[in-house]
Amino acid sequence: MSRRNLLRGAAIGAGAVALPSLLAACGSGPGGDSKTIRMGSNSSDAVPKKAFADAFAAYEKQSKEDRKIKVNTVDHNTFQENINRYLQGKPDDVFMWFAGYRMQFFAQKGLLYDISDLWSGFQGFSDALKAQSTGADGKQYFVPYYYYPWAVFHRASVFQQHGYTAPKTFDQYVELAKQMQKDKLDPIAFCDKDGWPAMGTFDYLNMRTNGYDFHKSLMAGKEAWTDKRVKDVFDSWRRILPYCQQGANGRTWQEAAQSLQKKQSGMAVFGLPHVGQQFPKEDQDDIAFFPFPEIDPQYGQDAVEAPIDGFLLAKNAKELKNKQSLESAKDLLKWLATPQAEDVYLAGDPNNIAVNSGADTAKYSPLQKKAVELVSGAKQISQFLDRDTRPDFASTVMIPAIQKFIGNPKDVDGLVNDIERQKKSIFATEG
Known part of the structure; x- marks a missing residue:
């Protein structure tokens, strides 16, 4: 499939042409394994892929309910180009995506779960981060994880x-x-x-x-x-x-x-x-x-x-129709919003900056520290x-x-x- 055809597909949405298996989620459907959380990942490059694997392993280790994460990794560009049909088709429970307008667009189309209830318990996120995680309706849909200038x-x-x-x-x-x-x-x-x-x-x-x-x-x-x-x-x-x-x-x-x-x-x-x-x-x-x-x-x-990357819940994920599966997915998001979750990731990928104010910055490299200075000194921040x-x-x-x-x-x-x-x-x- 050529790049031009992929781009056309991204704009068509859920049309007559079926989405290639590139982004096909493989869930068990309602009533299936409610302790297995399916993650749609666009982190196909070696460094972030390994860092996310470490973070997800840390979540599984601390999970008192023995919850597991099944990762569906897709080439980064392919993921972006097909995201519209992916979310309208059979998406994974949780997926990686971006803050700001790109999140708001899909929230307006009814393709994301409202997670305002989770945000009421989050700590360490600035008002600016909350604004970037909020839809046009004033509800929150996004868990920020890191940013990079x-x-x-x-x-x-x-x-x-x-x-x-x-x-x-x-x-x-x-x-x-x-x-x-x-x-x-x-x-x-x-x-x-x-x-x-x-x-x-x-x-x-x-x-x-x-x-x-x-x-x-x-x-x-x-x-x-x-x-x-x-x-x-x-x-x-x-x-x-x-x-x-x-x-x-x-x-x-x-x-x-x-x-x-x-x-x-x-x-x-x-x-x-x-x-x-x-x-x-x-x-x-x-x-x-x-x-x-x-x-x-x-x-x-x-x-x-300084784009912000993070996680969202897909409204069309069949597994999330199951109350226990939805509870598992939200539990993962709650953990990903903690400083500890960011610390584990950044230990493996020091090319980003934590968004949670409670994250450990003691081990930041001089380059990371300079990146923090650049963003913190900015009068305006764009997403891309x-x-x-x-x-x-x-x-x-x-x-x-x-x-x-x-x-x-x-x-x-x-x-x-x-x-x-x-x-x-x-x-x-x-x-």
Whole structure:
């Protein structure tokens, strides 16, 4: 199955075409084994997969009811692209997903369990975290587990070797890229085969050019993509494209991060885990980052992209029709909301940051501590393009649009006109 067909499938929802077995849950149905909790996981990469296995094992060990977790792991991109039909079909009891708009969208469609009763007993979560876990109806549907900031990552040793200085402004960023090119480096590791990595660059360019409020409004479908402010974003992007790795639409995020690790490229706009998971343990201390540079002084570097990942209950899970099975699934969520649950996970995957204020930060690496400083000092926090807008708009419009721009950045007018036309059609329909 081609990527384009997968993307089409993500937007179609539960239609005539059956969902491939890629995301098929294998539950026992109502009245089955109520102590076995079925978990839909998108953590297919080795590091988080092992860390989650450790966390789930810790839950099973402390469970007084001898509850077990059966994990259904699916390739990360496949999971995202098929999530709509997965939730409308035969989903697992609990599944991994994202906070903010991406959660609210499915809550509005009636595909998530209201867990407000659990939230009344949660501790250690800020009001901001609760807001990101709350649907448009004011009810909670999401248990946050960790977050990670996006920034411009590099190897400290490469900067030291060449005498590079972290740029504060976009002009300085361009000049640094030019120097890296002279030094025989690919200045900016760049990729978009997976469809989402380049969205991070768009988000930062937009928030630095037009501010956080405009960015959020644009993602909500309330602004015109033909607005000069949006064209300015793509014009800035065109300035740095000559210094990005060529052939980005054919490169995976893992390959781009590995080029940074191999000292073939100088910088990369990524989330903390994307870099950390591709660096061997002996190289971890060499990972460094700086905030995406300022474009307009009135917005500075105020906004930080820091997606929150966590867990939800699928309303269509057949097992959850059974009262005991629902009780088991909620028991797991209660445990996942504890500092201890986060501590176990982060011991195996130090590329994320705990969300619970009671989590043990004593063992945080210098990189993690710097990440905490970046996010805690932000005036605004965004979730990521494909989490801050409708999933169908992100998958069927923005993924191909950004890939088209990367392949041919000359026709910005044609690009934004096409996006705007499709946006009007999608946002005119009921979520």
